[in-house]
Amino acid sequence: MSILTISNDNLDIQFEESSIIYSKSNSRPSKSLIDPEIYTKYKLIKETLIFSDELFLECINYVFNSIIKIDKSVYILDKETYKVLNFSDKKFKTINDNLKDKYLNYIIITNDIFTYPKMQYFYTLAGYFQSVDIVMSQIMCYIVVICKKRIKNLNLEIKNSFIKDFNIKVDEYILKCIKHDNSAILNNFIDTNKKISGMCSSLSGINSVNREIYTINKYYKAFINKECNIDCKCKPNFIFYSDILNCHICENCLVLTRLPLVF
Numbered sequence: 001m002s003i004l005t006i007s008n009d010n011l012d013i014q015f016e017e018s019s020i021i022y023s024k025s026n027s028r029p030s031k032s033l034i035d036p037e038i039y040t041k042y043k044l045i046k047e048t049l050i051f052s053d054e055l056f057l058e059c060i061n062y063v064f065n066s067i068i069k070i071d072k073s074v075y076i077l078d079k080e081t082y083k084v085l086n087f088s089d090k091k092f093k094t095i096n097d098n099l100k101d102k103y104l105n106y107i108i109i110t111n112d113i114f115t116y117p118k119m120q121y122f123y124t125l126a127g128y129f130q131s132v133d134i135v136m137s138q139i140m141c142y143i144v145v146i147c148k149k150r151i152k153n154l155n156l157e158i159k160n161s162f163i164k165d166f167n168i169k170v171d172e173y174i175l176k177c178i179k180h181d182n183s184a185i186l187n188n189f190i191d192t193n194k195k196i197s198g199m200c201s202s203l204s205g206i207n208s209v210n211r212e213i214y215t216i217n218k219y220y221k222a223f224i225n226k227e228c229n230i231d232c233k234c235k236p237n238f239i240f241y242s243d244i245l246n247c248h249i250c251e252n253c254l255v256l257t258r259l260p261l262v263f
């Protein structure tokens with residue numbers, strides 16, 4: 001997981017609206033953002049296990065100290081108002097039009113950054129805001145793009161839903177970071193799935209899968225909500241080895257450790 005900040009200072013984006021190349025459908029994942037082999041393996045997984053339904057909170061927790069929810073789409077974060085938008089249907093025209101209303105700050109939720117035009121678009125946004133933070137979840141494929149303090153009107157006109165190329169060059173370092181994170185999260189996901197399928201081949205395995213998933217969900221919830229029971233003495237009957245996370249977990253205080261526990 002990383003938090004990548006694209007700051008408006010020293011940013012030189014030579015961008016012309018007339019150079020946008022439109023497309024009739026979504027772009028394919030780009031080699032500059034995801035290893036094709038990893039992506040193919042990831043796409044073969046049919047059933048996705050949901051390990052947390054609080055990924056939005058997880059991501060904004062990495063950046064903000066005070067979080068007040070006004071409603072589903074408006075939050076006050078560190079005393080600033082943010083409008084929350086979804087970029088789930090991958091339609092550039094919709095997200096771009098939605099970014100044009102009265103708010104100064106925005107958070108865009110998206111599932112992934114696998115395509116080059118999407119990366120180009122977020123990069124371009126840094127030209128209109130003081131900074132743009134790309135924050136990835138550590139738990140699942142989930143990203144929030146935090147656009148802080150609009151500095152000029154979004155005069156960018158996007159005519160159609162799908163875009164093939166914005167014709168701007170994204171900084172190599174940014175591409176490298178995103179590709180690294182994409183590979184890590186997908187590899188982890190592929191690994192976990194493989195382990196779970198292996199465990200599900202026996203009845204006792206199914207029992208431990210259920211126990212693990214239950215505890216891992218509980219652990220993530222505590223992690224996201226910053227709840228920790230530090231007074232736990234971690235008694236042996238609470239400790240079990242999680243094959244999924246490759247570590248010991250205390251089911252009581254939810255401490256994870258890779259070290260062998262000595263009692």
Ligand SMILES: [Zn+2]
Nearest residue numbers: 232234250253
């Ligand atoms: Zn404990």
